[in-house]
Structure formats: structure tokens, C-alpha cells
Amino acid sequence: MPLPRLTLTPDASHGPLDGAWWPRCDALELELPALVGALDPGLGTVTRVTVDTAAWPDAPRTVLAPGHVIEVALSDVDAEAHAITLDCGTVGRWELLVVPPGEPADAATWLLTTASDPWNALTAPHMLALAEANRENGADPGSV
Structure with a gap:
């Protein structure tokens, strides 16, 4: 798989998200190893992820990543919809917006950029709702 489309908040996040990930397909077993491999080793080893049942209905219970x-x-908690939580043992956890694989590039770019803004206060479901509303209204995604 090519490198993941990923943005992370620089330093500490002040919002509900620590960045965003735009997978190319909805097969978690194909996408997750590339995501984990792209993370800075200083963030720790990802040992567990929590994903939205609606977004990943066929997700396997385990995924093989390089070396673990x-x-x-x-x-199925609404607050976790459209997000992935990466647990890295004692190092910490990261909450990323999951941009749907079929999202248009302009909206996906806005979502990736906004989610990685350390001052972004929007949740993943709220950001996707704004992007959808703009698409339906024919507005520029950046005008949210």
C-alpha cells in the first residue's frame, strides 16, 4: 500500500482530535498497517484501535502490523463516529478523524487540514456534517 494520507496535530492538541486519516478503501486490515507504519516511533507501538462500527462493519478483531x-x-458511540482511536500503551492515545475513502479531494483536504489544527474544537461527526452541508449547497469546503 502507498503511504497513508495522514495529518497530525503538531505538538499538543487542544481539541477533540489529534489529526485526520483518509484511507483509500474501507478494508481496515489493508489500511491500518500503513497508518501504523507511518506514525513516528516516538509515539509508541499501537496495541489497540477503536473504530466506528458503522464505518468499519466488517473490521477484523485483530490486524497484523509490522512486528506485532x-x-x-x-x-457504536455517537461521539466516536467517524474516528479511530489509537492506543499506544503507556505512551498515550490519539484520536483521528477518519475521512471517508470516497470523499471528494477538496473536502478531504479541508477535513485533513482542519482536524490537524491544534485549536480545532470540532468533533469528527460535526466536521463531516459541515463538509456534507457545504457539498450539498455547492459551497467551497474551506468556507465552513
Whole structure:
């Protein structure tokens, strides 16, 4: 797989998100190893991820990553919709917006940029709702 389309918040995040990830397909077992491999080793080893049941209905319970196995937990909590939580043991956890694979490039670019802004206060579901509303209204995604 090519390198993941990923943006991370520089330094510390002040919002609900630590960045965004735009997978190319909805097969978590194909996409997750590239995402994990692209993360800075200083962030720790990803041991578990939590994903939205609606976005990843066929997600396996474990995914093989280079050198280790990642446990996959499914969640149907609305606050976690359209997000992936990466647990890195004692190092910490990161919450990323998951941009839907079929999202148009202009909206995806806005979502990636906004989610990685350390001062962004929007949740993943709210950001995707704004991008969808702009698309329906024919507005520029950046005008949110």
C-alpha cells in the first residue's frame, strides 16, 4: 500500500482530535498497517484501535502490523463516529478523524487540514456534517 494520507496535530492538541486519516478503501486490515507504519516511533507501538462500527462493519478483531498484532475494538458511540482511536500503551492515545475513502479531494483536504489544527474544537461527526452541508449547497469546503 502507498503511504497513508495522514495529518497530525503538531505538538499538543487542544481539541477533540489529534489529526485526520483518509484511507483509500474501507478494508481496515489493508489500511491500518500503513497508518501504523507511518506514525513516528516516538509515539509508541499501537496495541489497540477503536473504530466506528458503522464505518468499519466488517473490521477484523485483530490486524497484523509490522512486528506485532493490533487489537481492534468496535464502538457504536455517537461521539466516536467517524474516528479511530489509537492506543499506544503507556505512551498515550490519539484520536483521528477518519475521512471517508470516497470523499471528494477538496473536502478531504479541508477535513485533513482542519482536524490537524491544534485549536480545532470540532468533533469528527460535526466536521463531516459541515463538509456534507457545504457539498450539498455547492459551497467551497474551506468556507465552513
